[in-house]
Amino acid sequence: MTKSEEIELQQQACKVRMGVLSATHGAKAGHPGGSLSAADLFTYLYFEELNIDPADPHKEDRDRFVLSKGHTAPGLYAALANRGFFPVDDLPTLRHIDSYLQGHPNMDTVPGVDMSTGSLGQGISCAAGMALGLKHQNSPARVYTLLGDGEMQEGQVWEALMFAAHYKLDNLCVIVDHNGLQIDGPNEKVMGLGSIPDKLRSFGLDVFQINGHDFQSMEGVFEIARQTKNKPCAIVMETTKGKGVSFMENQVGWHGKAPNDEEYAQGMAELNAALAGLEAV
Amino acid sequence: MADMKKIATRQSYGEALKDLGELYEDVVVLDADLANATKTDIFKKAFPDRHFDCGIAESDMMCVAAGLSTTGLVPFASSFAMFAAGRAFEQVRNSIGYPHLNVKIGATHGGISVGEDGASHQCCEDFALMRSIPGMVVMSPADDVEAKAMVRTAYEHKGPVYMRFSRYGAPVIHDENSFTFQIGKGEVLRDGMDVALIANGLLVAEALSAADILVRQGISARVIDMATIKPLDEELVLKAAKECKKIVTCEEHSVIGGLGEAVCAVIAQHGLACPVERVGVNDEFGHSGPAGALLEQFGLCAEHIVQMAKK
Numbered sequence: 001m002t003k004s005e006e007i008e009l010q011q012q013a014c015k016v017r018m019g020v021l022s023a024t025h026g027a028k029a030g031h032p033g034g035s036l037s038a039a040d041l042f043t044y045l046y047f048e049e050l051n052i053d054p055a056d057p058h059k060e061d062r063d064r065f066v067l068s069k070g071h072t073a074p075g076l077y078a079a080l081a082n083r084g085f086f087p088v089d090d091l092p093t094l095r096h097i098d099s100y101l102q103g104h105p106n107m108d109t110v111p112g113v114d115m116s117t118g119s120l121g122q123g124i125s126c127a128a129g130m131a132l133g134l135k136h137q138n139s140p141a142r143v144y145t146l147l148g149d150g151e152m153q154e155g156q157v158w159e160a161l162m163f164a165a166h167y168k169l170d171n172l173c174v175i176v177d178h179n180g181l182q183i184d185g186p187n188e189k190v191m192g193l194g195s196i197p198d199k200l201r202s203f204g205l206d207v208f209q210i211n212g213h214d215f216q217s218m219e220g221v222f223e224i225a226r227q228t229k230n231k232p233c234a235i236v237m238e239t240t241k242g243k244g245v246s247f248m249e250n251q252v253g254w255h256g257k258a259p260n261d262e263e264y265a266q267g268m269a270e271l272n273a274a275l276a277g278l279e280a281v
Numbered sequence: 282m283a284d285m286k287k288i289a290t291r292q293s294y295g296e297a298l299k300d301l302g303e304l305y306e307d308v309v310v311l312d313a314d315l316a317n318a319t320k321t322d323i324f325k326k327a328f329p330d331r332h333f334d335c336g337i338a339e340s341d342m343m344c345v346a347a348g349l350s351t352t353g354l355v356p357f358a359s360s361f362a363m364f365a366a367g368r369a370f371e372q373v374r375n376s377i378g379y380p381h382l383n384v385k386i387g388a389t390h391g392g393i394s395v396g397e398d399g400a401s402h403q404c405c406e407d408f409a410l411m412r413s414i415p416g417m418v419v420m421s422p423a424d425d426v427e428a429k430a431m432v433r434t435a436y437e438h439k440g441p442v443y444m445r446f447s448r449y450g451a452p453v454i455h456d457e458n459s460f461t462f463q464i465g466k467g468e469v470l471r472d473g474m475d476v477a478l479i480a481n482g483l484l485v486a487e488a489l490s491a492a493d494i495l496v497r498q499g500i501s502a503r504v505i506d507m508a509t510i511k512p513l514d515e516e517l518v519l520k521a522a523k524e525c526k527k528i529v530t531c532e533e534h535s536v537i538g539g540l541g542e543a544v545c546a547v548i549a550q551h552g553l554a555c556p557v558e559r560v561g562v563n564d565e566f567g568h569s570g571p572a573g574a575l576l577e578q579f580g581l582c583a584e585h586i587v588q589m590a591k592k
Contacts, residue, residue, distance in 0.1 A: 107380050115351065116380040119371060125341045126376055129348020132333065137352060159341035
């Protein structure tokens with residue numbers, strides 16, 4: 001990727017982060033922390049990696065994305081909206097009564113959402129089922145799923161990983177947003193996960209580790225991941241919860257809390273400044 | 282019924298899947314290390330590349346089924362009722378029911394007639410659990426003929442379906458040449474005006490036997506095979522409530538949350554005064570024993586239906 005392409009992605013990521021703030025501010029609820037830690041990934045997937053068409057969200061050979069950590073819907077919605085699946089202006093209706101932007105991803109109401117998720121541990125199994133179904137029908141489409149690190153405490157995640165390895169689902173890419181924090185505190189204090197890459201490797205996946213805020217690394221790793229044969233791959237992204245909004249960064253309190261008016265204004269000012277800085281480059 | 286041919290409906294399920302597999306390439310079958318018991322091994326033998334064992338991981342299996350269905354395949358996810366409806370309830374609710382995906386759940390070993398395995402495996406709560414999921418079709422066939430027709434109909438239906446089959450042999454009461462099956466339609470097997478016996482699963486044959494006993498005692502019993510618990514054939518229930526003096530529901534399920542309560546709710550909603558007795562498992566766990574002896578001990582038999590009809 002050229003420097004200017006990277007800057008373009010960074011600009012998009014700024015807009016996705018603004019969408020996260022406007023959605024959670026409008027909802028007066030929601031999960032900004034994990035949406036922001038994964039904002040760069042959402043941006044990379046929807047603007048670079050995925051074979052998708054906003055004008056035809058159900059096209060048969062599209063790549064699928066399953067947000068297994070469904071509570072970070074604001075991040076996914078912000079990426080989908082910026083990519084043209086629905087109006088960015090609708091983001092503040094998140095969680096409102098009668099809005100199509102449900103609190104957790106809903107495949108029936110939100111254009112571009114491939115699976116309804118929210119109950120942790122289930123999305124990865126659904127993604128594995130999709131990958132098996134596509135492979136069975138000789139589709140070239142790939143399936144991507146994003147897990148939270150805390151989500152890996154759900155036993156079903158490991159059932160799904162066994163399944164994916166057993167059926168050699170090399171069209172499945174499991175991504176872990178390793179920001180180290182979950183509702184009750186740091187992962188290691190709540191329920192120690194040990195080495196996530198080691199565990200994934202022992203379950204038979206090809207495992208890569210990257211900085212989840214670096215588009216150059218993403219480009220490299222997704223390129224290699226597509227070459228993986230006969231086994232699923234996993235990308236463990238080291239990230240910062242709340243990334244891009246100074247007062248939210250690495251603060252567990254921002255896992256599931258909306259910014260008030262003042263915080264919203266400050267966050268948007270920071271992101272606007274970041275965007276302006278990128279445009280000046 | 283003693284002299285009739287008996288076939289366990291789990292066997293019917295396996296055979297019907299194989300027939301369906303021959304007709305439709307989009308049929309895929311999932312199992313959780315029980316293919317030999319759920320009889321999906323019959324399908325597996327015919328179509329090994331369309332049968333996917335998920336290992337002992339029912340929760341994962343239900344979500345895998347959900348994912349498969351989004352790619353246009355029609356998965357039949359199979360396990361014992363206890364694990365399909367019980368263990369994986371929340372997966373069925375959130376990943377299949379909520380997005381209303383086209384997944385068929387084939388749950389074998391329903392009810393107390395699982396027998397020797399005991400209470401841990403005797404699922405008498407599955408109708409209640411599955412009924413509570415919006416959009417879920419819940420069915421339990423009386424015999425081999427109905428089970429096979431049900432599987433075909435489930436395939437044709439777009440949306441989630443839960444079917445419960447038995448381990449224990451059921452007398453074949455239907456004629457396969459003339460039988461037709463429709464989701465949500467009960468079937469009047471025998472007419473009568475004094476009491477209506479509304480049954481499903483293994484209890485349909487028992488209700489027919491009960492009707493034989495009752496008629497000898499001068500009581501005419503209508504027997505209805507209510508294979509679909511949800512959506513319930515309300516019209517047929519209301520007709521029975523208006524025309525008969527009493528209704529006895531008969532099911533191999535807890536009296537809480539199953540066919541009995543569904544029937545009671547319809548009658549109450551319409552302000553009808555017809556009394557209802559519920560033959561089922563009375564808010565208690567089962568235990569080990571031969572299926573036939575257990576069914577009798579828990580009152581899931583013709584003699585007890587007769588008693589309740591006359592009560």
